[in-house]
Amino acid sequence: MNKSRLSKTVLATVIGEMLMAMSAAAQTVETPPTPDVTVVVSGIRASLSSSLTTKRLQDGVVDAVSAEDAGKFPDTNIAESLQRVTGVQIQRNNGEGRYISVRGLGPEFNNVLVNGRTMTSDTGGREFSFDLLSSDLISKALVYKTSQPFLPEGGIGSTVDIQTARPLSGKSGHNSVLNVSDSHDSNSKRNTPNINGMYSYANEARTFGVTGSLSYTDRASKQNKAVNDAWNYLDVSMINGDLNSKGLTMADVTTKKLYIPQSYGFQQEDESRKRVVANLTLQYNPSPDWKLSADALYSRLNQKNSVIAVSDWIVPVQLGVKYDSNNQVTSFLRPGSIFAANNPALAGPGKLLGEANSNDMIVKGGDRLSETKAFGLNSKWKLAPDWKLEGDLSTSRTTSRWPDMWVVAGMVPKNGDVLTFGASPSVTFGDGIADPTAVRAHAVSNGDVRNTDTLHEGRLNLAWAQDWGYFKGIDSGVAHARRKVGRTSWYSDSWNAFSGYHVSLPSSLFTVTPMDNFMGAGAQPTSYLRFDPVAYMTYLNQPSLLGQSNYPDAYADKTRYPNGPMAIDYTKPNFWIVEEKVSSFFVDSKWEGGGWSANAGVRVVHVNSGSTGANRVLLSAEKSPNDTTFIMVYGPPATTTVGNSYNSVLPSANLKIDLTSDMLLRLAASRTETRPTLSQMGVENWYGGRAGYVQTGGGNPYLKPMQSKNLDLSYEWYLSKTNFVGAALFVKHVSDFLETKLVDMKIPQFSEIVHDTRIRNGQKGRIKGVELSGQYAFDKEIPLLKGFGVAANYTYVDASATRDSDAGAPTCGYPGLSPQSYNGSVFFENEKFMARASYNWRNHFSLDCGGGSALPRNRAAYGQTDASLRYNVTPSIAVYLDVINLSNSRTHEYANNESQFLTLEDVGRRANFGLRLVF
Numbered sequence: 001m002n003k004s005r006l007s008k009t010v011l012a013t014v015i016g017e018m019l020m021a022m023s024a025a026a027q028t029v030e031t032p033p034t035p036d037v038t039v040v041v042s043g044i045r046a047s048l049s050s051s052l053t054t055k056r057l058q059d060g061v062v063d064a065v066s067a068e069d070a071g072k073f074p075d076t077n078i079a080e081s082l083q084r085v086t087g088v089q090i091q092r093n094n095g096e097g098r099y100i101s102v103r104g105l106g107p108e109f110n111n112v113l114v115n116g117r118t119m120t121s122d123t124g125g126r127e128f129s130f131d132l133l134s135s136d137l138i139s140k141a142l143v144y145k146t147s148q149p150f151l152p153e154g155g156i157g158s159t160v161d162i163q164t165a166r167p168l169s170g171k172s173g174h175n176s177v178l179n180v181s182d183s184h185d186s187n188s189k190r191n192t193p194n195i196n197g198m199y200s201y202a203n204e205a206r207t208f209g210v211t212g213s214l215s216y217t218d219r220a221s222k223q224n225k226a227v228n229d230a231w232n233y234l235d236v237s238m239i240n241g242d243l244n245s246k247g248l249t250m251a252d253v254t255t256k257k258l259y260i261p262q263s264y265g266f267q268q269e270d271e272s273r274k275r276v277v278a279n280l281t282l283q284y285n286p287s288p289d290w291k292l293s294a295d296a297l298y299s300r301l302n303q304k305n306s307v308i309a310v311s312d313w314i315v316p317v318q319l320g321v322k323y324d325s326n327n328q329v330t331s332f333l334r335p336g337s338i339f340a341a342n343n344p345a346l347a348g349p350g351k352l353l354g355e356a357n358s359n360d361m362i363v364k365g366g367d368r369l370s371e372t373k374a375f376g377l378n379s380k381w382k383l384a385p386d387w388k389l390e391g392d393l394s395t396s397r398t399t400s401r402w403p404d405m406w407v408v409a410g411m412v413p414k415n416g417d418v419l420t421f422g423a424s425p426s427v428t429f430g431d432g433i434a435d436p437t438a439v440r441a442h443a444v445s446n447g448d449v450r451n452t453d454t455l456h457e458g459r460l461n462l463a464w465a466q467d468w469g470y471f472k473g474i475d476s477g478v479a480h481a482r483r484k485v486g487r488t489s490w491y492s493d494s495w496n497a498f499s500g501y502h503v504s505l506p507s508s509l510f511t512v513t514p515m516d517n518f519m520g521a522g523a524q525p526t527s528y529l530r531f532d533p534v535a536y537m538t539y540l541n542q543p544s545l546l547g548q549s550n551y552p553d554a555y556a557d558k559t560r561y562p563n564g565p566m567a568i569d570y571t572k573p574n575f576w577i578v579e580e581k582v583s584s585f586f587v588d589s590k591w592e593g594g595g596w597s598a599n600a601g602v603r604v605v606h607v608n609s610g611s612t613g614a615n616r617v618l619l620s621a622e623k624s625p626n627d628t629t630f631i632m633v634y635g636p637p638a639t640t641t642v643g644n645s646y647n648s649v650l651p652s653a654n655l656k657i658d659l660t661s662d663m664l665l666r667l668a669a670s671r672t673e674t675r676p677t678l679s680q681m682g683v684e685n686w687y688g689g690r691a692g693y694v695q696t697g698g699g700n701p702y703l704k705p706m707q708s709k710n711l712d713l714s715y716e717w718y719l720s721k722t723n724f725v726g727a728a729l730f731v732k733h734v735s736d737f738l739e740t741k742l743v744d745m746k747i748p749q750f751s752e753i754v755h756d757t758r759i760r761n762g763q764k765g766r767i768k769g770v771e772l773s774g775q776y777a778f779d780k781e782i783p784l785l786k787g788f789g790v791a792a793n794y795t796y797v798d799a800s801a802t803r804d805s806d807a808g809a810p811t812c813g814y815p816g817l818s819p820q821s822y823n824g825s826v827f828f829e830n831e832k833f834m835a836r837a838s839y840n841w842r843n844h845f846s847l848d849c850g851g852g853s854a855l856p857r858n859r860a861a862y863g864q865t866d867a868s869l870r871y872n873v874t875p876s877i878a879v880y881l882d883v884i885n886l887s888n889s890r891t892h893e894y895a896n897n898e899s900q901f902l903t904l905e906d907v908g909r910r911a912n913f914g915l916r917l918v919f
Contacts, residue, residue: 106816
């Protein structure tokens with residue numbers, strides 16, 4: 001039985017036993033209480049009980065995660081807590097939760113708020129990076145799965161509202177919490193410190209309060225990766241022979257259209273991630289009818305990455321090619337310079353093989369410096385017994401920058417390489433790849449990219465409560481938001497300065513480095529070469545070296561290249577700015593009768609957007625004399641502006657029926673929309689690729705919002721304040737889905753077909769699914785299980801899509817949609833000790849439907865086990881241990897099927913050992 005099937009069987013058993021236990025408990029005649037049974041009402045049980053109370057009181061289908069106590073959110077990362085909410089899955093960045101998907105819809109389709117306000121992003125998109133916030137300042141996270149008129153539009157998948165701690169919701173007086181921990185990463189084998197503190201004060205009259213928190217997180221991690229960039233469906237020239245063949249001619253070559261990998265190699269990434277988050281909240285109630293609050297949030301993430309990759313670039317001309325019945329390449333021999341010399345009729349400039357193959361070493365820019373500042377002011381007035389008015393003003397700004405660096409050095413092997421492909425590919429290098437004396441110069445891309453995201457928004461809500469029979473009142477509101485996202489980039493003109501491996505490099509630039517044996521013995525080299533990209537570019541930028549470049553005359557012109565071709569030219573920026581103005585109005589009516597309540601209303605939205613950009617115009621492109629890359633000649637920047645506007649009407653209704661005192665039935669219907677991210681609407685273009693596969697892409701200012709018509713049905717059974725079981729059905733009819741699409745086109749600068757990849761409005765279709773969830777704490781019913789509890793959920797999603805892609809093109813599902821996912825947790829808790837183990841699993845899902853190549857990109861099914869231990873030394877002192885990815889699970893990505901390997905990623909385990917003080 002495979003791991004996936006075994007996991008499902010174990011989960012099914014747990015759920016079955018849990019439901020049987022709940023049913024038996026509900027039907028058993030009450031017996032006298034068993035002596036010495038203690039029910040713990042703090043910690044995990046308090047969190048579960050608070051979340052359940054929040055869920056029960058909502059008008060629509062809502063799930064919640066609550067802090068166990070002040071500064072004590074269940075996990076070190078907010079996303080890692082949300083993944084235990086039914087229907088929520090997360091995407092990780094180096095093992096840490098960064099994005100969420102809900103009910104199969106990816107991060108960009110989920111609207112994330114902080115205290116009811118939209119936050120800016122460091123990605124240039126609408127998706128929220130959860131790794132920017134510390135979980136210690138969070139008191140509750142609400143996941144709205146059905147729409148309501150008061151919620152800001154944008155969340156087809158869900159709306160998530162993250163609520164920070166409020167001083168007047170806690171204890172009176174002075175209260176402080178201090179957390180100190182040490183984090184250990186199993187791959188990097190490094191220990192790093194973490195510290196966070198929270199202070200709260202509320203006066204006895206509870207008219208004034210202040211809460212402040214400060215968090216510092218330091219993490220050193222290491223990521224190992226086996227990588228193939230893409231699979232392409234191309235005409236492959238198959239040379240019939242072996243590495244020892246001599247005198248072969250074109251008569252020994254056959255051509256067939258096959259699926260062939262684009263590259264294969266290994267990557268190691270050393271990362272340092274330092275995060276500082278500060279939060280301040282003030283609350284003041286001038287009178288019982290007037291409440292004021294102010295919030296300030298600051299977050300700074302400084303992520304340093306040292307990324308080195310070793311790769312074989314694979315052209316569609318290979319030796320001894322083997323393929324399967326699906327016309328998919330399974331193995332081949334990659335010839336070196338000896339084969340080229342022995343077969344002059346095939347190899348050489350202008351011949352079939354062209355230039356010799358190479359083994360590349362690639363340094364990638366992966367640093368990320370992000371800073372977010374957010375401020376908000378809220379006022380609530382009780383104007384009269386039946387009238388309430390709320391005003392809210394907020395602003396948020398995020399700036400980020402990173403080096404867009406792709407620096408390549410390589411070797412031209414004498415002997416050939418042997419590559420095999422399948423679910424677990426392998427490569428045998430004919431020459432050693434750790435010889436610093438054999439390295440030659442190749443392509444260099446050196447850039448500086450900076451993002452800004454600024455948002456100002458305000459809203460005014462008016463509520464009128466009445467008791468006219470079934471009619472209970474009306475909520476209404478107006479809102480306006482203005483958001484501007486921009487990206488500016490500068491680059492050097494260095495890409496083809498030394499491409500072609502014709503310039504030897506000094507061995508002093510390179511360092512022999514052991515490679516982690518993450519793929520197993522024999523599947524990868526034992527060592528490789530590292531190099532400093534700045535030192536490498538500085539060496540090539542010397543005037544004495546420029547004479548060996550591909551364009552020595554041009555680079556000698558100091559008016560054109562005053563600092564050499566490797567230097568970033570800050571006088572020639574590329575930029576785009578997208579500004580969006582959103583005005584909205586909502587009205588929501590409230591209804592209630594015997595055993596039921598409902599709301600019905602509409603949200604009306606007007607959007608006006610403008611996209612402006614400046615890019616250097618591509619004048620011409622010709623193949624490099626020493627390589628298959630292109631020499632691109634650019635003219636001066638040209639500025640373009642495109643405008644767009646539209647209106648949306650988004651009705652919604654929710655009905656809650658009390659079947660019994662403990663059972664609820666909810667029904668909901670709505671229309672929702674997700675606007676394209678502002679970064680997708682830029683007017684920039686880029687060009688790349690090689691001869692035989694030219695690529696281009698950029699933004700699309702003509703995108704329309706994606707819309708969905710939704711129906712929901714939810715059953716909820718509240719067995720106690722802590723115990724619960726529920727089920728939900730949902731269906732979404734979507735149109736104008738936003739996805740990465742590849743379109744072949746002809747542009748005058750290139751003599752061959754160009755593959756254009758960018759976001760476009762694409763498919764329409766239907767997403768439907770079912771959710772099952774339950775939690776149970778064994779306290780009074782089964783004395784032997786006193787202190788134990790279980791929680792589990794399962795989500796099944798089925799989707800059908802209609803695309804306008806060409807007949808015969810590969811099909812894939814909605815990006816981010818996993819057909820199945822589940823979570824199971826077992827915990828134990830008493831006054832002194834707490835332990836919890838959780839297993840999260842999600843089925844395969846599509847990351848990209850053909851983006852960057854002719855084939856989709858899918859992520860295989862993934863399961864991960866996390867565990868927590870806590871011991872209360874005294875009521876005010878606790879020690880704890882959290883282990884993330886205890887199972888040491890690894891991420892696998894593939895194209896059409898799992899034998900079309902793309903990546904295998906190993907991030908290792910992470911452990912936090914800490915001390916928590918309350919005073």
